[in-house]
Amino acid sequence: MRYVVLGAGAVGGCIGYQLAEAGHNVLLIARGDHGAVISERGLTLREPTKEGTRPFACLPSAQEYEYLPGDLLILCVKSQDVSSALALVDPRVPVYCAQNGASAEQLAAHRFEEVYGMMVWLPALHLEPGLIQTYAEQPAGAFRIGRYPRGMDQRCELFARDLRSAGFDAQVVANIQRWKHGKLLLNLANSIDAFAIPDVGFHAIQRRAIGEAQACLQASGLECMSSHELREKMDEIVSCHGAKGAAPRPGGSTWQSVMRGKSTETEFINGWICELGDRVGVHTPANGALMRMAEKAQSPRSISIDEVRHWVLEEDLGR
Helix, strand or coil: CEEEEECCCHHHHHHHHHHHHCCCEEEEECCHHHHHHHHHHCEEEECCCCEEEECCEEECCHHHCCCCCCEEEEECCCHHHHHHHHCCCCCCCCEEECCCCCCHHHHHHCCCCCEEEEEEECCEECCCCCEEEECECCCCCEEEEEECCCCCCHHHHHHHHHHHHCCCEEEECCCHHHHHHHHHHHHCCHHHHHHECCCCCHHHHHHHHHHHHHHHHHHCCCCCCCHHHHHHHHHHHCCECCCCCCCCCCCCHHHHHHHCCCCCCHHHCHHHHHHHHHHHCCCCHHHHHHHHHHHHCCCCCCECHHHHHHHHHHHHHCC
């Protein structure tokens, strides 16, 4: 069996590194300077108490990937890159979707017969080419895995077993989208982390955005774990910390994308909720305002609470 990691950033790089350390066959696909550094000097993983570098076979594009029987694809690109990335991949390969949000599996299912969802809880950082920094150990992160749209099979069990051998907490679940929808609720605040000037007033907007999303999911008949339940479960398993005396992780996945000058997945998180709300008749002003943050921000963490409150009010008045 060979694990092909498409998108070797914070999540994919950590998964690939740890699987390889545990003795599994891993191929990375990483574009740009990051992929070039991995090909030339290897991938460095900086953990809370140790650091290592190991060589990898690394392709610069999915276009150069040639399917081999027994391959499993771990799709770790951001949601906005899923369609373009999968268009280059042989549809015979089973695909595990490790994105925030809930759209990747549906997109993959249009072309691939075997699609799996992954709920990812992995505190990691990727800002520098060739380097991934993680903030948890024993386990390094947690995953919940299942067939899309629901169900379990032997391939799920084998993947979970290999992830556990690599130092992760991994379990197979019958309804993976329930877990991914729960993670989506927490990721609604990614725009705040990336674009907002820190202010306690954003907590109220986050709570409203979560309430809107829960109403949308319920009206659509989609199962969802509560954000409180998911966080409580994951906090019991994954202890997020840095090395002794080190600073905490400075920002989440959306903030990291902004810092690297990349596009963000806001459209596939808050925007997905807004589109769902339009279909089922649920008003989503808070999520609409969080979408506007990504459109209006000139730099990271530059939008004030007053601006966002104004946008929420505009959305309310525009009903």
